[in-house]
Amino acid sequence: METDQHYFFEGLFIIFFSVAAAVLAVWLGSPGHRDDILYRIHFPDSVSGLTAGDPVTFRGVDVGTVKSIRIDPDDTRLVLIDVRLRKETPVKTDTKASLALKGFTGVVTIDLNGGDPAAQTLLAVTSKGQVPEIASEKTGLKAMLDDLPKLVRKFSSIEDKVTKVVTNVGDLTSKVKDNPSLLLRRPEGKK
Secondary structure, three states: OHHHHHHHHHHHHHHHHHHHHHHHHHHHHOOOOOOOEEEEEEEOOOOOOOOOOOEEEEOOEEEEEEEEEEEOOOOOOOEEEEEEEOOOOOOEOOOEEEEEEEOOOOEEEEEEEOOOOOOOEHHHHOOOOOOOEEEEOOOHHHHHHHHHHHHHHHHHHHHHHHHHHHHHHHHHHHHHHHOOHHHHOOOOOOO
16 A cells, blocks of 8 residues: 555656646747737848747847748738837837848848937837837848949949050050150150
């Protein structure tokens, strides 16, 4: 009888310990806090490299994570991204979201900028039951790629000018080689 009671308490302890370990794992593994706020961002650019769980930063400070990424069903030209941000994040009506590369690794993050101290919080001006939407701005990477053709044209025109100068110097050098006395001759009108 005593052995059965011993096995009963051992089994009870193992069950209790397993349940406690599972609860602890779920609690520690949850990506956000219960009081995090859900925000929505529409990006007109490609979000290649961004995945759910990636960080969201406010001026470089980690303030949340990407919750989900999907194509906007109302406008397929836009990518709809839901992010969870800490409630103390100063998201104002003039805060803008952009995509940023984290170092040279190719990891993409969402970076929030702006937020005039005098501006209202985005949460305060959003109707109850609606998800507050942070405006997006053209990313630096996308803007650079858009300006690349202009940059190539400028370098091409500089190359043409350098080629002309080098050609003229080459012509002058060959003329001087053929007639070294050109170096000794004074320009007309000078004594």
